[in-house]
Amino acid sequence: MSDEKQKKKTKKPKKTPMERVQNTMRVMQENIQKDTIEIEVGNQKFKSTRETLEKSELLKDALDLQKKGQRSPNQIFVDEDPTYFPFLLWFLRQKEIDSFTLLSKLEKIEYSEIQLILSSAKNFRIYSLVDLLENYLGTTFDPNLIKYQFEISENATRFKRINHDSVWKTAFSRFFRSGKHYFEGQLISASNNRYVMFGVTPKRISRGYSGQNLNPKGVSLHFSDGKLYIDSKSDIQLAPQQLEITDFLGVFLDMESQPKTVTFCVNGEVVGSSPITLSEPKYAFCVSTYNVNDEIKIFPFATPPESLLQKEKENQKN
Secondary structure, eight states: OOHHHHHHHHOOOOOOHHHHHHHHHHHHHHHHHHHEEEEEETTEEEEEEHHHHTTSHHHHHHHHHHHTTSSOTTEEEEOSOOTTHHHHHHHHHOSSOOHHHHHHHHTTSOHHHHHHHHHHHHHTTOHHHHHHHHHHHHTSOOHHHHTTTEEEETTTTEEEEOOOSSSOEEEEEEEESSSEEEEEEEEEEOOTTOOEEEEEESSOOSBOOSTTOOOOSSEEEETTTOEEEETTEEEEEOSSSOOOTTOEEEEEEESSSSSBEEEEEETTEEEEEOSSOBOSSOEEEEEEEOSTTOEEEEETTOOOOHHHHHHHHHHHHO
């Protein structure tokens, strides 16, 4: 019998379409099992893929040790508090994350818990989440500092003045010592005189002025007349007129430039920068109100308007 005839005689039968599908699924399942990692955080166990977990620098290091045979295959243990790991794992599983998706998640969580999630993200070295949470906490106001002066809603991003005692009341974000930061707020309701100011301050003072007492030191734009107030004095017209309900006011704090600068935007357009030098080592965003029921909505992940970004590019060229 010739070799050619022998080959034809011993030729394996072709697999049916169903058998080919089953074989493909078996191979895929084997690959999934190889790629599935069981992670024990504290006393709780979770499962995820190697690709997802490697987005955490801490877990990536643990998986690298696993590859080198120093740990059990497909299992890792991390001695950390597991309370907020489900949130971290949710974040790691996102192919892409935008600020609106994250904001919708954060609005359901208490401010103090977000601080703990940030701490956990730092421990797991998930730096993209750390940046987003620091930006969120940096441009929202700690409700513990203002709960006696304002009614808080939407997780410290919307607040309303609850009393009137002929004294300015001020709410603050955390302080910044470096970086470039943009803060935007919208006036939801206010009295006819629009006694609301947005700006930056180097000092945390819970009261404004009454009689001869001074406002918090800093630079603010007044909604009532569009004027710039520097340490409670005003002689600079920035915005063309009184700002209206639903108007947006943006404050851009540049702690990297020399000297440090603060620039104001109204409804997406740059209206001007403070002419004074910001000489203090740290500044916080602040909102000051005078009348009862003045209400402000803060946007923690606001994108700087195009006019401001263009101005930044021009400054860099110069």
